[in-house]
Amino acid sequence: MMIPDAFPAAWRFCLVKEAGETLVGQQRSPETTSGPADDQRNYLRVANVRDDALDLQDLAAMSFDAAAREKYRLVDGDILLCEGQSRELVGRAAMYRSEPDELYFQNTLIRFRAHREILPEFALLVFRAYQHSGVFAEIAKATTNIAHLGLRRFQELPFPLPPRITQEAIIDCARDIQSSIDDALTAMSNIIDTAIGLPGKARDLLILEGADLGEPGEVDPKAQVTWRQAADVVAEDSPIVYGILQPGPDIDDGSGIPYVRGQDLQDGFILQDQLRKTSQSIAQRYERSSLKPGDVLLGIIRSLRVAVVPQELGGANITQGTARIRPSAHVDSDYLAHWLSSSAAQGWLRSRLRGIDMPGLNLRDVRQLPVPVRDLSTQRQIAEALNEVTAAHQSVLRDAQSAIGRLQGLEREFTGSCAFGEMARWITRRTAGDESESLSSLILTQVKETAAKQRNKPASRSRQSSKNGSKRISLKSSTTPEEILAVLQEASGPLDPEHLFRQLSLADSAVDSFYAGLRELKQLRRLEVARPNDTDVKISVAE
Numbered sequence: 001m002m003i004p005d006a007f008p009a010a011w012r013f014c015l016v017k018e019a020g021e022t023l024v025g026q027q028r029s030p031e032t033t034s035g036p037a038d039d040q041r042n043y044l045r046v047a048n049v050r051d052d053a054l055d056l057q058d059l060a061a062m063s064f065d066a067a068a069r070e071k072y073r074l075v076d077g078d079i080l081l082c083e084g085q086s087r088e089l090v091g092r093a094a095m096y097r098s099e100p101d102e103l104y105f106q107n108t109l110i111r112f113r114a115h116r117e118i119l120p121e122f123a124l125l126v127f128r129a130y131q132h133s134g135v136f137a138e139i140a141k142a143t144t145n146i147a148h149l150g151l152r153r154f155q156e157l158p159f160p161l162p163p164r165i166t167q168e169a170i171i172d173c174a175r176d177i178q179s180s181i182d183d184a185l186t187a188m189s190n191i192i193d194t195a196i197g198l199p200g201k202a203r204d205l206l207i208l209e210g211a212d213l214g215e216p217g218e219v220d221p222k223a224q225v226t227w228r229q230a231a232d233v234v235a236e237d238s239p240i241v242y243g244i245l246q247p248g249p250d251i252d253d254g255s256g257i258p259y260v261r262g263q264d265l266q267d268g269f270i271l272q273d274q275l276r277k278t279s280q281s282i283a284q285r286y287e288r289s290s291l292k293p294g295d296v297l298l299g300i301i302r303s304l305r306v307a308v309v310p311q312e313l314g315g316a317n318i319t320q321g322t323a324r325i326r327p328s329a330h331v332d333s334d335y336l337a338h339w340l341s342s343s344a345a346q347g348w349l350r351s352r353l354r355g356i357d358m359p360g361l362n363l364r365d366v367r368q369l370p371v372p373v374r375d376l377s378t379q380r381q382i383a384e385a386l387n388e389v390t391a392a393h394q395s396v397l398r399d400a401q402s403a404i405g406r407l408q409g410l411e412r413e414f415t416g417s418c419a420f421g422e423m424a425r426w427i428t429r430r431t432a433g434d435e436s437e438s439l440s441s442l443i444l445t446q447v448k449e450t451a452a453k454q455r456n457k458p459a460s461r462s463r464q465s466s467k468n469g470s471k472r473i474s475l476k477s478s479t480t481p482e483e484i485l486a487v488l489q490e491a492s493g494p495l496d497p498e499h500l501f502r503q504l505s506l507a508d509s510a511v512d513s514f515y516a517g518l519r520e521l522k523q524l525r526r527l528e529v530a531r532p533n534d535t536d537v538k539i540s541v542a543e
């Protein structure tokens with residue numbers, strides 16, 4: 001818990017409820033969701049509040065009558081904090097900066113409106129530091145996997161009161177540091193965004209050589225390519241198959257047989273450290289899907305990942321979520337794996353996915369996939385070149401992701417240092433010097449006088465815009481059923497899977513956890529899935 005002893009010695013402090021006005025937003029109800037059209041107004045919810053940034057791309061609307069509009073309308077400088085979130089994200093804070101001109105907020109958010117003695121930018125920095133350092137997580141109360149900050153608990157937290165001149169200097173320093181971090185994060189994210197699509201494009205370029213995806217039976221004499229179905233490029237005694245339906249409990253006594261699931265495939269490799277093991281008796285019943293080195297594996301449920309079986313996994317097996325493709329003697333394993341991972345092949349396969357909670361491929365579709373076949377030596381030359389490309393690509397991604405992690409760690413450290421840590425102490429000495437204590441005491445007196453007054457509504461105030469107002473929003477690598485349900489509950493109507501995925505701000509790598517969450521909610525009967533026609537799917541919260 002943050003205690004006043006952590007603040008600079010010359011600073012005084014008050015409680016959050018004395019530093020500004022706090023309010024929980026309007027609750028959604030049948031009355032507010034179906035109110036008069038003239039009273040419908042856009043509002044913020046948890047999904048719109050990021051760390052130091054508001055996502056205004058998808059605002060929901062509900063009815064705010066005249067009294068509610070006066071009570072819940074945001075003014076420039078208001079700070080919004082997530083009241084309910086996962087424990088590590090509870091209290092995530094951002095500032096409303098007068099855009100759009102009229103905006104309200106829901107009861108999943110707490111609004112803090114600083115008194116005139118406190119600069120809103122400084123208050124935002126303090127709350128971000130509390131969230132980054134775990135202060136909010138420590139006082140939050142959890143229900144299932146959702147932690148609640150609680151208005152009363154938030155109000156009782158200590159709030160530091162540096163002199164006004166010190167607040168201004170801290171804000172300037174923090175803004176400059178944040179701007180530099182944001183620029184670096186944007187640069188690293190741009191590198192990743194650009195790099196992610198490069199392997200697929202490189203595979204298309206080297207394998208297709210600018211040609212379109214062909215049909216089985218076609219021959220391109222110029223490129224010396226014959227197009228065949230995937231079913232025709234496998235060993236005669238080893239058709240394309242999937243594996244074990246029910247592998248049973250994990251066998252960890254040394255006698256188990258490892259098996260590969262779709263989630264065990266990543267970036268062309270099998271994550272051997274996380275493989276589970278089935279019993280020998282079950283593995284024997286599924287001997288037809290046992291693995292040999294050089295087999296090519298394709299995930300056929302949710303994500304279409306690809307990997308080549310290494311020497312050490314000979315004799316292992318697969319599950320029903322993975323297809324085994326054992327190339328014939330005329331097809332190179334790496335070449336086939338690169339083709340399956342190409343943008344052209346992935347697009348062909350994705351167009352044949354079926355289902356919502358567990359979208360998957362039929363083996364019939366896998367067997368019909370067109371494969372460009374060349375002479376074996378050319379295949380190996382192409383595969384070697386692509387192996388070099390993908391190795392360099394993975395190195396770039398690892399370096400960029402590592403840099404992002406270090407930058408985010410630096411961001412967490414600097415917020416606490418600037419808000420009330422070592423940087424704040426240094427700034428205090430440089431700005432207020434020996435008068436710091438008396439000036440801070442004056443701020444404390446003014447704050448308590450202001451807090452004691454009864455106000456109907458504070459006057460709106462103009463303020464200098466921040467350089468980081470357009471901070472880049474990072475995509476999450478996973479999600480939970482609770483987060484999915486929260487977004488659906490806050491949505492103004494049913495969402496299709498793609499829209500829901502975007503609302504959760506998920507990276508492509510989060511597809512497994514996204515569909516796993518949908519499946520769990522469907523099993524618990526928390527979701528309703530509507531199919532208005534043959535192609536569209538709409539998801540909403542079950543009544």
